Amino acid sequence: MAQFWKPGTEKPRLVEDEDGGVIFLSSSYSSSSSGYGYVSIEKQRQRLPVYKYRTAILYLVESHATTIVVGETGSGKTTQIPQFLKEAGWADSGRVIACTQPRRLAVQAVASRVAEEMGVKLGEEVGYTIRFEDISNPDLTRIKFLTDGVLLREMMDDPLLTKYSVIMVDEAHERSISTDIVLGLLKKIQKRRPELRLIISSATIEAKSMSNFFLSSKRRQALEGEELRPRLEPAILSVEVFSLGRGFNVQIHYVEDPVRDYVQAAVSTVLLINDKEPPGDILVFLTGQDDIDAAIKLLTEEARSNGKNSSGLIILPLYSGLTRAEQDLIFSPTPKGKRKVVISTNIAETSLTLEGIVYVVDSGFSKQRFYNPISDIENLVVAPISKASARQRAGRAGRLRPGMCYRLYTEEYFLNEMSVQGIPEIQRSNLVSCVIQLKALGIDNILGFDWPASPSPESMIRALEVLFSLGVLDDDAKLTSPVGFQVAEIPLEPMIAKMILSSNELGCSDEIITIAAVLSIQSIWFSARGAQKELDEAKLRFAAAEGDHVTFLNIYKGFLQSGRSSKWCHKNFINYHAMKKVMEIREQLKRIALRLGIVLKSCETDMQLVRKAVTAGFFANACRLEAYSHGGMYKTIRGSQEVYIHPSSVLFRVNPKCVIYHSLVSTDRQYMRNVISIDPSWLTEVAPHFYQQQRHNPTIH
Numbered sequence: 001m002a003q004f005w006k007p008g009t010e011k012p013r014l015v016e017d018e019d020g021g022v023i024f025l026s027s028s029y030s031s032s033s034s035g036y037g038y039v040s041i042e043k044q045r046q047r048l049p050v051y052k053y054r055t056a057i058l059y060l061v062e063s064h065a066t067t068i069v070v071g072e073t074g075s076g077k078t079t080q081i082p083q084f085l086k087e088a089g090w091a092d093s094g095r096v097i098a099c100t101q102p103r104r105l106a107v108q109a110v111a112s113r114v115a116e117e118m119g120v121k122l123g124e125e126v127g128y129t130i131r132f133e134d135i136s137n138p139d140l141t142r143i144k145f146l147t148d149g150v151l152l153r154e155m156m157d158d159p160l161l162t163k164y165s166v167i168m169v170d171e172a173h174e175r176s177i178s179t180d181i182v183l184g185l186l187k188k189i190q191k192r193r194p195e196l197r198l199i200i201s202s203a204t205i206e207a208k209s210m211s212n213f214f215l216s217s218k219r220r221q222a223l224e225g226e227e228l229r230p231r232l233e234p235a236i237l238s239v240e241v242f243s244l245g246r247g248f249n250v251q252i253h254y255v256e257d258p259v260r261d262y263v264q265a266a267v268s269t270v271l272l273i274n275d276k277e278p279p280g281d282i283l284v285f286l287t288g289q290d291d292i293d294a295a296i297k298l299l300t301e302e303a304r305s306n307g308k309n310s311s312g313l314i315i316l317p318l319y320s321g322l323t324r325a326e327q328d329l330i331f332s333p334t335p336k337g338k339r340k341v342v343i344s345t346n347i348a349e350t351s352l353t354l355e356g357i358v359y360v361v362d363s364g365f366s367k368q369r370f371y372n373p374i375s376d377i378e379n380l381v382v383a384p385i386s387k388a389s390a391r392q393r394a395g396r397a398g399r400l401r402p403g404m405c406y407r408l409y410t411e412e413y414f415l416n417e418m419s420v421q422g423i424p425e426i427q428r429s430n431l432v433s434c435v436i437q438l439k440a441l442g443i444d445n446i447l448g449f450d451w452p453a454s455p456s457p458e459s460m461i462r463a464l465e466v467l468f469s470l471g472v473l474d475d476d477a478k479l480t481s482p483v484g485f486q487v488a489e490i491p492l493e494p495m496i497a498k499m500i501l502s503s504n505e506l507g508c509s510d511e512i513i514t515i516a517a518v519l520s521i522q523s524i525w526f527s528a529r530g531a532q533k534e535l536d537e538a539k540l541r542f543a544a545a546e547g548d549h550v551t552f553l554n555i556y557k558g559f560l561q562s563g564r565s566s567k568w569c570h571k572n573f574i575n576y577h578a579m580k581k582v583m584e585i586r587e588q589l590k591r592i593a594l595r596l597g598i599v600l601k602s603c604e605t606d607m608q609l610v611r612k613a614v615t616a617g618f619f620a621n622a623c624r625l626e627a628y629s630h631g632g633m634y635k636t637i638r639g640s641q642e643v644y645i646h647p648s649s650v651l652f653r654v655n656p657k658c659v660i661y662h663s664l665v666s667t668d669r670q671y672m673r674n675v676i677s678i679d680p681s682w683l684t685e686v687a688p689h690f691y692q693q694q695r696h697n698p699t700i701h
């Protein structure tokens with residue numbers, strides 16, 4: 001397929017000059033570097049732009065409560081700043097330096113890189129914690145990487161986070177929901193712990209709005225017209241201006257006409273680059289595992305049929321849930337004569353830097369969470385990215401030498417239609433988890449909480465309503481005892497937590513804990529690259545009439561019976577690594593359950609109990625079959641929204657009358673993923689308040 005590329009007129013710089021107040025780091029290696037080759041780790045460290053600012057950063061951290069560091073991706077913020085801090089003594093006398101990331105994969109990758117740079121074993125001096133995986137040691141770990149979600153959890157046990165001397169909130173520009181909550185809480189903690197140091201670091205943060213957030217309004221007034229005296233000011237920002245470094249230019253190309261299929265267009269563009277352009281790795285931005293797998297399949301096929309030139313391609317996926325070995329491949333240098341093609345979600349936009357990328361292909365989309373408080377529906381949508389993201393993506397090409405970025409959208413679209421900035425996640429999320437966490441931390445006035453960006457009152461009210469119906473909050477919107485506290489204690493979404501608690505009463509906790517473990521990983525199926533039919537057949541072998549949740553139980557049983565065999569998994573299109581992860585998570589959930597006094601009990605074959613427990617947690621996601629048209633059209637019982645069973649579900653085309661889903665994804669329609677059939681009368685039983693309106697409605701009985 002021919003592509004007609006049009007060179008862009010956008011200035012290929014990534015970030016507009018700031019007019020002061022911020023440390024700005026460029027991402028290119030310093031000019032003294034001798035190119036990309038084998039150099040010692042220490043040399044590599046010294047070549048990173050952040051190295052030049054070591055003293056300045058340490059000075060600012062010493063003299064300010066909060067330091068904001070803005071620097072391009074790859075300048076060394078994440079891997080170097082924690083090491084600088086440690087070298088300067090911030091981890092002496094048992095104290096710990098924390099660095100948060102929004103993404104789990106990034107936590108693992110940077111922690112292992114830093115351990116390698118320091119020549120220590122991961123999990124000792126340098127460790128990390130993500131949900132269900134703690135590779136740190138309370139006695140030894142001095143630098144700890146963790147997700148911002150885990151930091152929130154840690155606050156439940158230690159509200160002032162006393163073991164940390166410095167907390168670096170990284171990737172703040174992503175504005176993930178947990179980052180925003182963490183920032184709001186850290187601001188509170190700072191008042192109680194003046195010795196605590198915060199570093200907020202990011203690639204594109206509007207540094208001014210962040211520093212304003214950390215300045216109380218009173219102080220803002222006091223400072224107006226007055227020069228800032230850093231040493232005397234107890235809490236606030238760094239204000240130093242450094243010379244602006246410059247990355248390599250990235251030449252931008254746009255498509256002449258809008259593309260219809262971005263996966264196909266991305267694949268054609270990769271082949272075009274491979275044909276026409278000199279060596280250099282290619283980074284492709286798509287949206288998620290589905291389209292990445294589809295692209296890999298297509299690319300492999302087309303490369304094969306294309307013949308000679310394509311044998312040098314090493315095609316690799318990059319999304320969360322990769323195994324350690326798969327991650328290592330991404331970071332390992334490309335062998336001579338080969339060209340790496342990494343096909344990634346937006347994790348490679350700023351969280352991870354891959355060396356050797358010269359070409360970027362940008363689909364213009366990413367998967368984003370959207371929540372509508374009116375319909376009370378949250379789903380993952382493939383949505384257009386912002387200009388800020390587009391610039392970040394392009395910037396990934398200019399690390400080693402001048403690069404090229406191929407945007408699979410038109411220049412007119414970029415200039416006139418793309419939004420300037422993304423919307424903070426907190427303003428487009430269901431707030432159920434967020435509210436319960438704040439409640440558990442004793443923050444009662446949630447509407448009055450000091451948010452970096454305020455969520456909508458409607459979303460708040462919806463969340464309070466669901467939590468009330470779950471029996472987690474009482475009439476005064478306080479956590480109930482014991483249910484509310486127990487739900488808050490379980491590190492899973494409140495609906496799953498409630499499902500686990502109910503299973504204890506119903507006598508099916510053994511089964512429900514397995515289901516909860518499976519629901520916490522992305523998928524236990526092996527992605528069917530080109531083998532959809534075989535995958536469907538494999539699914540049929542386990543399919544349960546009740547739905548996906550019960551199917552998971554069949555798979556789990558089969559896996560145990562096989563002696564946890566990887567061969568068995570392979571034969572049945574089940575992802576062995578995912579199953580191992582399920583076993584691990586299950587063990588941890590078992591421990592947590594035990595702590596909460598839940599006795600593991602199996603209901604043997606009585607699946608009605610399992611379905612009831614699911615209903616007790618997920619009643620809010622109940623849907624009723626409306627029509628058999630289009631393969632079965634459902635409507636949510638509460639909000640009357642049109643939804644369909646996802647083709648990956650075992651209930652696809654089976655269409656039971658009443659179902660409950662675990663999550664929604666939206667493509668051409670809203671699809672329910674992980675679906676189980678229920679008896680509608682259970683809804684009023686488990687959530688009378690929630691379904692009050694419908695109580696007299698004969699259709700749900």
Ligand code: CDP
Nearest residue numbers: 073074075076077078079080109110113353
């Ligand atoms: O945080 P920032 O984007 O500013 O940079 P960084 O993540 O600290 O990356 C600094 C350098 O470490 C880059 O050259 C990365 O390629 C390298 N790095 C790596 O080789 N392997 C990792 N797992 C993480 C970073």
Ligand code: MG
Nearest residue numbers: 077078350351
């Ligand atoms: Mg970073």
